[in-house]
Structure formats: structure tokens, C-alpha cells
Amino acid sequence: MADAEGVDVLVIGGGVTGAGIALDAATRGLRTAIVEMQDWASGTSSRSSKLVHGGLRYLYQLDFALVAEALRERGRLLRTTAPHLVHAQPFLWPLKTPLIERAYSAVGVGMYDALAILGARGVSVPVQKHYSKAGALKIFPQMRPDSLSGAIRFYDARVDDARLVLALVRSAVGHGALAASRAQVVDLTKDPTGRVTGAVVADLESGAERTVRANHVINATGVWTEETEALGGGEHGLKVLASKGVHIVVPKERISGQTGLFLRTEKSVLFVIPWQRYWVIGTTDTPWTEERQHPVATAEDVDYILEQANKVLSPALTREDIIGVYAGLRPLLQPVAKGDGQSQQSTKVSREHTVAEAAPGLTVIAGGKLTTYRQMAEDAVDFALGARARTMPSVTASTPLVGAAGYRATKARAGQIGAAHGWTADRVEHLLHRYGSEISLILESIEATPELGRPLTGAEAYLAAEVAFAVTHEGALHLEDILTHRVRLSYETRDRGVSALEEIAAIAGPLLGWDEATTTREIDAYRRRAEAEATAEQERTDTAAAAARLTTDDVVPVRSLDAPTT
Template identity: 85%
Template sequence: MGTQLNENGRSAALKAMSDDEGVDVLVIGGGVTGAGIALDAATRGLRTAVVEMQDWASGTSSRSSKLVHGGLRYLYQLDFALVAEALRERGRLLRTMAPHLVTAQPFLWPLKTPVIERAYSAVGVGLYDALAILGARGLSVPVQKHYSKAAALRLFPQMRHDSLAGAIRFYDARVDDARLVLALVRTAVGHGALAASRTQVVDLTKDPTGRVTGAVVADLETGEERTIRARQVINATGVWTEQTEALGGAQDGLEVLASKGVHIVVPKDRVRGETGLFLRTEKSVLFVIPWQRYWIIGTTDTPWTESRQHPVATAEDVDYILEQANAVLDPALTREDIIGVYAGLRPLLQPGTKGDDGGQSSTKVSREHTVAEVTPGLTVIAGGKLTTYRKMAEDAVDFALGPRARSLPSVTATTPLVGAAGFAATKRRAARIAGSHGWTAERVEHLLHRYGSEISTILEMIDSDPELGRPLPSADAYLGAEVAFAVTHEGALHLEDILLHRVRLSYETRDRGVSALEEIAAIAAPLLGWDSARTSAEVETYRRQADAEAAAERQATDAAAEDARLTAGDVVPVRDLPWDT
């Protein structure tokens, strides 16, 4: 199946989705929920279109804790159904849908007291394991293991001796969130969906009865407007939910608040430990998560009342994370250790619908997400989390279809994403791949867990152009072929698309990837048909944005930090609409 996302395919998709035939389902929003809905609808045989006003995964879905987890803390709220649902989805991702992108990850839970806390925590983690085994119909990750204080310190030598009396090891999973979204969109395209990024919905169309019949979209790359006719429109815009609802004239839609979550990134050698850490804090939880070359530590949870396109971290956010991490780490982390910082917004769904007494028959509510028809023809979904995106997508499409859903059930629970089919067999060739290309085992592991069985396409690109097999001089963890693949297969239209969501130097290096800009541009520019002036403009825009985000992190307040970021502007500005906040 053809799963390529690129500039030509985007233009063709825009033309097709705005033809006279129209589409069965138009999805607004290209984060993990919208991408999941597009895949769900397309695999039911529906003519499906999905549009995103920025790059794919440019909002919440590229700025998460990058975990696929059941939510251990929900067990203490006795929300067993929610945890079971999330663990069932975790098992599906690990085993079937995305085993190349989702990796089992052990965490150490430090215990403060040796008997009472260990006893009730063991029961909680044991229930977590049991729910996972029942949901996945088998063991997808190892079960809990208990450690004495001395054994826990051998497993994680950098833990402060006075911070624990023992520990429990349990498993969850980690994922590159943006790559998961890209895989969902590409898989949807492979099943016939029409997909266009940098495409902003500027109005919703209605028939004389007031039913929503489609949308007017602006191609932000060209300025051209198109009208898309749709039998059902599904709004999956996260923290922009209310603004998108307003286009349809909804008075009693879903209410979504924004909460900012910040993470810091430190080099792998700066923290000595063989597992991740799960730390309960006064406010919430803090994760210390190992990746191949670095650790991600977070998160915060503070209200965000500024505009929603560019959430940024402040000095206070960074200090808070350091303080929480250093409560258990010795030697402590300092600001000099930080190589990256990123901030994202969580959509906090408020109960019911605005003006609703809680009894609307048009609303389907779970513990974490809600689906509602806020005006005829416009279905809205909000809430939830990355782990349960597939179930959210199934619920949204079921709701939009109504009685038709019984004859067109969802099949996404058994549908592998691009790169998943044949992954187990491809992994067994890892040593041969490394030997034939002169790569380390770590290099091949990096490629396998980014591309899965599509590593064969990367190898074909290198065979055609051996220069693409060389590491980037200023970012040697990545090959030139990965930059090229970002453009030819993953829909990158700009340098920021590559550095923020594909070759993720924006938070993996101290300079946010600026030192690698020229060499990345040298590969991407010919593929995108840029002349020297356009290439220079793209480089300069990214430099300004990197400088602006660094300046934001020195500010004391959200308002000051946002002002600092907005000085840089955008490579492709979204349109200002009356409801923008």
C-alpha cells in the first residue's frame, strides 16, 4: 500500500478531498487522536480526509512524557476500568500495532517505608500486572519485582541513600510520540485516507437546516481556499476544541482547559541507572525516563492562559523539575546538565457539556474522554491520553456513524502501523545489516525502533545514494537518509518539521539543532525544490525560533515567556480568526 506523505501527495490529497464527490468523514486535527480517527474511519472503508493547520503532531502529541502506560496512579482512585482499558491498549501497541515504536520500559518505584508502603504498593502493582495480563490475554511485559534498599541502589546507583527504604520494579512502555502520529497518518493514507498538513479550517459550512455539511479550508502553503463536503465532520483539536466548535455555532459544546507540562532532557551519562524512575510528588508524579542517548524528566502541571500555539517553559518550570528530581538524585542535576527543554499543553476536559444538565443522549462519556454531537453533523471528541488514542478514535467514529457502526465495526485493534508488519523478522537481520554497512549495533537499533521493517526503504535510499548513509557531521546519531525520508515519506515541508518532529534535534542538543541546520537543509532543499533564497530563509527562521525559545526559558512568567517566543514568528503563520485565544 502507498504510505508516502510528501509535498506532491499533499497537493493531490487537497484536490481530491475538495472534489464534487465529497468525503464520508472529515477529521479536523492531526494529533494522535485525529490521526487515529482517520485510520479508524479509513479502515472501515469510509472516504476519509484529515487536515491539520500546522505540522502533524505539532501540538500536544509531540510534547508528552512519551509514555504508553496504564496510569498506575488511577488505581489509587479505584478507577479499575480506566486502568484496564489503557493496559489493554498498551498490550496491543507492544504486540501488534506498533512493536517497533513502543518499547517495554522498567521503572523503579522507591519506597519510603520498609513494611507498610511496600505492602500496599505491592498490592497495587500486583493488580496493575493482573489487569495487564487479562487485558492483553497474556504477558506483554514482565511482572513486578521487589528490591531491598541495597539492591535498589545497585540498580540505580545515583539514588540518594536517604530517599528510599527499598523499591519495586514495574513495567510500562515508552514511545516517540510524534513518530507514532506520523505512522498513524501514513497508515491511514495507505488505506485510502486523504491527508493534508498546513491546512487550516477557517469556517464550517451548513445546509438550510443548520446541519454542518463540511468545511472551508485554507492551504497555508499557497493561500488558496477550498471547500470540502463531508457527511460527518469530527473535531479532534485538543486544546483548540472550543475554538473549532465556535466555527459551527455550537453554544453548548465541550469545555476544555489547557494545562502546561514541561520536560527537561539531560545526557545519558549524567544519570546512572538501569531503569526509569517513578516518583510520587506532592502535586502529582515525576518520571525519569531513559532513552538511547538521553533521559527525559518531567512533568509539571500548571494552568496555561496564554495563546495555545506556542507554549514555552519558564525558569520556574525548569527549577521545579530539577528540585523534584534532585530530591532523590545524588549527585544532583544542575542547569548546566540540561541539553533540552520542551513544553506542551494537556487538554483538560471539563465534566459534561456547556449548558448541559448531564443527561444529553447525544453525549458518550468515559472516565477520560467525551464524544458529543455539539451541533448536527459536527462530532467533537476531547480528553483522553496518548495511550488510549485508538479506543478514543473507535468511540468517535462509532458515535458519528450511529447505527451504521454495527455493520462497519472498527478493525484497528488488529491493524499494524507502517513498519510493524515483518518487524520481528527484520530484527533478526540486525547483525547482518550492521556488518554490511559498517554500523554499530546501536546504530541499527536506532533505525529499527524508528522505522521498523521500513528500514529496507532506508537501505534502498542509501544504496542509490551512498552519501545518505553517512552520519550528519553535527548530529552523528542520525544519517542523511533519515532527513531525506522525512521529506519523501513523512510529509516534512519545512526545516522545523524535520528538527521538531522527525529528526528531533530540537530537544536532543543544547543548540536545538542549529549547528546541523545547514547540512540538513542541503539534503532537504533539493527534494523540496528550494532555491538558495528559500533555503536561507528557512534556516534563518529556525535560528530565530531557537533563540526565542532559549530567551523564553529565562523568563519568570508564562506571559513574558510567550512574548519572548512570539518575537520569532512562524515559518507558515496560521490565519487569525475572531475566536483565536
Template identity: 80%
Template sequence: MHVRSTALTEESRTSALAAMSDDEGVDVLVVGGGVTGAGIALDAATRGLRTAVVEMQDWSGGTSSRSSKLVHGGLRYLYQLDFKLVAEALRERGRLLRTTAPHLVSAQPFLWPLKTPVIERAYSAVGVGMYDALSILGSRGRSVPIQKHYSKAGALAVFPQMKPESLVGAIRYYDARVDDARLVLALVRTAVGYGALAASRAQVTDMTKDVTGRVVGANVVDLETGATHQIRARHVINATGVWTEQTEALGSAGGGLEVLASKGVHIVVPRERINGETGLFLRTEKSVLFVIPWDRYWIIGTTDTPWHEARQHPVATREDVDYILQHANAVLEPAITRDDIIGVYAGLRPLLQPGTKDDGGSSTKVSREHTVTEAAPGLTVIAGGKLTTYRQMAEDAVDFALGARAKDRPSITARTPLVGAEGFTAARRRREDIAVRRGWTAERVDHLLGRYGSEITTILEMIDADPALGRVLEGADAYLAAEVTFAVTHEGAAHLEDILLHRIRLSYETRDRGLSALEEIAAVAAPILGWDEARTAEEIAAYRRLAEAEIAAEHERDDPAAEAARLRAADLVPVRDLGPIDPAD
């Protein structure tokens, strides 16, 4: 299959909207540009289907940029005897690590502290052993090391900051971590390379039907210009996560899926603030808490609380942060304090209710497994699941939409590398040579390889063409100016918030949410995007308001007050109101 340019730009977006609304129409219109929608777009495009994908915000602008950033089987689901879900997730984890995204997904060890010496170690060893076995079977070999047991002294040597009284020993096991937003960008760009038409900030406001009542397309508003595009589609697939019910209501007569929203909050602290060689897996009275090491910081979370406010701007509250600190500090000494926190972010999990709206089901059990259904003829809806299983979800959604035709066009995404994955091993072997030739540290090269994979070559070529792009950002010295340029020229960033929220993620990596680097980033991006001084000033002011509003929200006690504080900062590109999900909400 021929692969064309994978670059996302303002021009590619404009041409994509024009092409998807031409008389030919598309085979598949995907609504939603999170990890599930992006995965569906790639799956459909690689089957040779004329595919379009639209997202009302920036790519990954919702849940898919605010996760725990883990690719994992879900060890806790073994204790709920959900073997099928765990096996599926571990199989997908192995594919990401080995084939599809080895540059974006990396193996991560976790320490599971044990509180009782014999019984807990015995049943935990069985559980982790089963986890290892399912991983080996699903990956047809080891994709990560198997479990290792530690005495109390051994565990404290691995993680010296744990309170001695908080454990009697520990088990080390492996999962994996990922920059969730970059995974979504890679999926969209790879789909575009296989012919998909992709447009962010393009919102479906209505679905069109033929005389029989079948959904045959959608009206899409370009939120940047206000222009409306009519798109004809043989199949429409709704993959909008927590917006599932609002979107399916545009084209259904009461059928579809019911999805609840649960808020998950994470805090970020500097790497040097916690002394440990692995991550931590901590069981709480409600769920689990992860302490996850990254290069320059630790991510700690998450919470799990119902969210009843509007779904576009979930924010953390003072109580959310207190909850995380309380549970982390139950095992850490010295304790983490609010003064240590450099970042906070909140996202909404789409929690699928079993059954469909029109099947008469009355169950209230919430499931993490995904479901695909037909909300109306021509309109497929998928919801549930988790980031790790996005590829399987995408395959299932396209299979369902195509019906019997799927046998003639089987999915190939299990063996389709994402942009940056092809040639990654060879690029990584040049690590030391690149560092020497550029005068960089090995850590700098690892940073670039972990973000761009084999596309590090493109970054280097950009710097060769303009050496000024090789400078570090004064307000964010982990990043190069070339990375700002790449965000615009290859990754579809059209606003400063796109860069700081989803590409160079200073919104949670720095104490001031990136404000100290804001003007410097604007100076790099503005000429490429053709901004004049007034437009540049507008973009700077808009991001500053956003950052200040989120900081203010964190000081509020409850969700309504926190959301009110966040909404004091108006959106630079507002989405259209689709109305409430349910009058009872």
C-alpha cells in the same frame, strides 16, 4: 483491503486537498492531526469510509509531540480507584507493544522508591499487582514482565545514583515508551495507505451548514498557498485537543465540550549524566515525576500548571525547570544542574471538563477520561483521554458519528499494524547481518529499527542508490543523511522546522536545539523540495529565530513573559486567528 502508497509528500498533500474538495465529498472529515485525529482518520479509512484529515500545523505539531513519551496505564489512577481507565489503557498498551506498533513502542522498566518499610510496600505491592493483573487480562497474557521487589541495597545496585536516605527499598514495574511524533506520522501514513486524504498546514476556518442547520462540511485554507477549499462531508469530527472550543465554535450554536489547558514541561539530560538501569517513578505533592531513559539521554518531567496564554506556542519558564530539578534532586546524588540540561520542551494537556456546554452541568472536576458528543448536527467532538488510549478514542468517535451504521462497519484498528510494523520481527532478526554488511554498530541498526521498523529496507535501498546518504550528520552523528531524505520523501516534511521538531528531533536532543546541524540538514532537504538559495536561507533563518526565541523564553520567570519572548520569532507559516476560546479567559 488494498493498501496504496503510504508516502506523505508535497505532491500527495496537494492532490489530497484537491480530491477532498471535489464534488463527491467525503464521508468523514477529521479536523486535527494529533494522535487522536490521526487515529480517527485511520479508523474511518479502514472501515471503508472516504476519509479526509486536515491539520493547521505540521502533523503532531501541538500536544502530541510534547508529551512524556510514555504508553502507560497510569499507575497513579489506581490510587484514584479509576480501574476502568487503567484497564483500558493497559489493554491499548498491550496492542501497541504486540501488534500495531512494536517498532515504535518498547517496554520500559521503572523503579518506584519506597520511603517506609512495611505499610507503603504492602499497599504499593497490592496496587502494582493489580496493575499487572489488569495488564495480563487486557492483553490476554503478559506483554511486559510483572513486578519485582528490591531491598534498599538491591535498589541502589539497580540505580546507584539514588540517595541512600531517599528510600528503604523499591518495586520495579513495567510500562512502555514511544516517540510520540513518530507515532502520529505512522498513523497518518497508514491511514493514507488505506485511502485517507491527508493535508497538513490546512486550517478549517468555517463550517458549512445546510438549510436545516446540519454541519455538512468546512472551508479549509491551504496555509502554504492561501487558497481556500470547500469540503463537503457527511460527518465532521473535531479532534483538536486544546483548540476544541475554538474549532467547535465554528460549527455549533453553543454546544460541545469545555477543555482547559495545563502546561507540562520536561527537561532532557545526557544519558551518561544519570547512573541507573531503569526509569524512576517518583510521587510528588501534586502528581508524579518520571525519569525516563532513552538511548542517548534521559527525559525528566513533568509539571502540571494552568496555561492562560495563547495555545500555539507553550514554553517553559525558569520556574518550571527549577521545579523539575528540585524534585529530581530530592532522590539523585550527585544532583542534576542547569549546566547538565541539553533540552527543554513544553506542551499543553487538554483537560476535559465533565459534561457538555448545553447540559446544565456545573461540576468543576477535571477528568482524564474522554468524552464524545454532538456539538451540532453533523459535528462530532471528542476530547480528553491520553496518548495511550488514542485508538479506543478513535473507535468511539467514529462509532458515535456513524450511529447505527457503525454495526455494519466495525472498527478493525486493534489488529491493523502501522507502517513499519508488518515484518518488523523479521527485520529485527537481520540486525547483526545489516550491521556487518554496512560497517555499522549494532546500536546504529537498533536506532533505525526503532524509528522505521521494517521500513529500514527503504532506508537501505536509498543508501544503495546514493551512497552519500549513508553518511552520518556531522552536527548530529546519531542520524544519517538518509533520514533527512526519508523525512521529506515519505513523512511529509515541508520545512526545516518539521524535520528538527518532529522527525529528527534535535530541537530537544541537543544543547543548541540542532543549530549545529541546521545547514547540513538544509543541504540535504533543499534539492528534494526544490528550494533555491534564497528559500533555503529563509528556512535556515526562520528555524534559527525559533530556537533562539525558545532558549530566551526559558530564562523568563512566568508564562506571560516567556510567551512574549517566544513570539518574537514569527511563524514561517502562520495559522489564522480563530479568536478567543471564551471572553472570560
């Protein structure tokens, strides 16, 4: 990146938006670089509801353009760009009144289906289906009979958010981009006219600093947007509101249902989302004013989710059922102040994104949502290029991510793959939904090193080969990178993966060149992190929970600068 020739585009921020921008720029033939101060997807993009959806609730806010855009992007992900990572998911919407609610809900869901069909130029998921009370209870036996009079089934899609980001970064690199995690922008460089010409980037692993020259710098740092803008010294940037969303995870056997649930609450909506081995339930939507690197859930957040879920579930969920909890921050565009000077509540802020020039040479993008990352990326690169964009248009709408090309043919061989390795259908599905056609690389690694074919003793759902792949192909540098963003035990197990730590370290350590002291330090650092998060969840307020989380140091601390940093 620091070569004298510089790059055409430097992207700051390795979440889904930044990764999407890097892929968009690289596939236009631009020399592209992307830096992230933590691990890839370490912020918002690993802590979402893990849904690719149009936003059914936005129809009730009459935001048709936003819904249509999101449904169009959902169709592309399902069909073309990431069919291995994004999967159609049915949801049941319980209705409380038999006539009026069913009528207006049917119209709303009907519009949702129509917009999806128009955007996809065909049917990509099944359309709505109506059920009586008895029919709905047959599909979802654990719903309380007194919580519904009937239901409507509709479809959206689900995705492992962090793995989507990894696929985007790896795809961008495959098309020539340069990528560096644990690389923090500590300053922006300018020419005598005040135009931003690049950035000073600190390699947090080594402490070295390098200057990267760039014709265009694009700020995609989410809730850190304003800090990044401040480095450029501009006065016309965007402002964002950090809104905390919390989710809980319960074992698959704890809830009896064949679909997900879509529940409207007094404040927003609640999703009950089935995955292969567990259910994800959330979310909350509350302002967050604490330190932004490590948002955490409080006991109050967990109580709220349980209360909302238990309005329709019987037997009710309890804290003893919870195996995981995670919290993330949504970077919402700052709402316009009302006449009394008070801002709107975060639940009323639009998810539409905005691109602006914070300073000459510095483009900033904020808002939006995971589903529309590709459109956001296209808009950001178009904006940065200006008139040049007409001669080098975006091609990402038809560009498959790593693992997507050949996925359907690989999926057709699932039975053969399972039989050849003695794997269950569930094991093969797990691998296909994580790696797609790149399952061939997993198989090659096992053929070369047979012991990689064994399940982890402390986490039987995963193979040792997946830990190795996280290092050799997916850029993991630390144990927390593996457990939080690749082999995602941080929220899939009650102990946050601690019982598998030593086994994972024994696989990753030699690949990363760790000595005994480094291995011990990595294990201890993750244990302290897990303990701090568990302690934070017992607190009732954001302030107390944030303080509890910050009692342990990061394995690779970001720099604390006098000037605002990314």
C-alpha cells in the same frame, strides 16, 4: 478532498487522536480526509512524556476502568500495532517506609499487573519485583541512600510520540485516506437546516481556499476544541482545560541507572525515563492561559523538575546538565464547577475522554491520553456513524501501522544489517526503533545514493538518509518540521539542532525544490525560533515566557480570523 463527491468523514486535527480517527475511518472503508493547520503532531502529541502507560496513579483514584482500558491498549501497541515504536520500559519505584508503603504499593502494582494480564489475555511485560535498599541501589546507583528503604520494579512502555502520529497518518493514507498538513479550517459549511456539511479549508502554503464536503465532520483539535466547535454554531459542545506539562532532557551518561524512576511528588508524579542517548524527566501540571500554539517552559518549571529529581539523585542535576527542554498542553475535559464557582485543579481532572455532538453533523472528542488514542478513535467514529457502525466495525485493534508488519523478522537480521553497512549495534537499534521494517526503504535510498549513508556532521546519531526520508515519505515541508517532529534535534541537543541546520537544509532543500532565497529564509526562521525559545526559558512567569516566544514569526503563520479558528 474538494472533489464534488466529497468525503464520508473529514477529521480536523492532526495529533494522535485525529490521526487515529483517520486510520479508523479509512480502514472501515470510509472515504476519509484529515487536515492539520500546522505540521503533523505539532501540538500536544509531540510534547508528551512519551509514555504508553496505564496510569498507575489513577489506581489510587480508584479509576479502574480507565487503567484497564489503557493497559489493554498498551498491550496491543506492544504486540501488534506498533512493536517497533513502543517498547517495554522497567521503572523503579523507591519506597520510603519499609513495611506499610511496601504493602499498599505492592497491592497497587499487583492490581496494575493483573489488569494488564487480563486485558492482554496473557503477559505482555514482566510483573512486579521487589528489592531491598541494597538491591535497589545496585540497579540505580545514583539514587541517594537516604531517599529509600527499598523499591518495587514495574513495567510500562515508551514511545516517540510524534513518530507514532506520523505512522498513523501514513497508515491512514495507505488505506486510502487523504491528508493535508498546513491546511487550516477557517469555516464550517451548513445546509438550510443548520447541519454541518463540510469545511472551508485554507491551504496555508499557497493561500488558496477550498470547500470540502463531508457527511460527517469530527473535531479532534485538543486544546483548540472550543474554537472549532464555535465555527459550527452549536451550543452542546465540550469544554477543555489546557494544562502545561514541561520536561527536561539530560545526557545518558549523566545519570547512572538500569531502569527508569517513578517518583510520587506532593502534586503529582515525576518520571525519569531512559532513552538510547538521553533521559527525559518530567512532568509539571499547571494551568496555561496564554496563546496555545507555542507553550513554553519557564525558569520556574525547570527549577521545580530539578528540585523533585534531586530529592532522590546524587550527585544532583544542575542546569548545566540540561541539553533540552520542551513544554506541551494537555487538553483535559473542563471540570464541573464546585458550589463556590471555582474549578478543580488540573491535576484532579480525569483523563477519560468524551464524545459529543456539538452541532448536527459535527462530532467532537476531547480528553483521554496518548495511550488510549485507538479506543478514542473507535468511539468517535462509532458515534459519528450511529447505527451504521454495527455493520462496519473498527478493525484497528489488529491493524499494524507502517513499519510494524515484518518488524520482528527484520529485527532478527539486525546483526547482518549492521555488518553489511559497518554500523554499530546502537545505530541499527536506532533505525529499527524509528522505522521498523521500513528500514528497507532507508537501505534502498542509501544504495541508490551512497552519500545518504553518512552520519550528519552536526548530529552524528542521525543519517543523511533520515533527513531525506522525512521529506520523501513523512511529509516534512519545512526545516522546523524535520528538527522538531522527525529528526528531533530540537530537544536532543543544547543548540536545538542549529549546528546541523545548513547540512539538513542542503539535503531537504533540493527535494522540496527550494531556491537559495527560500533555503536562507528557512534557516533564519528556525534560528529565530530557537533563540526565542531559549530566551523564554529564562523568564519566571508564563506571561513573560509566552511573550518572549512570540517575538518571532512562524515560518507559515496560521490565519487570524474575526471568528474563532482551529
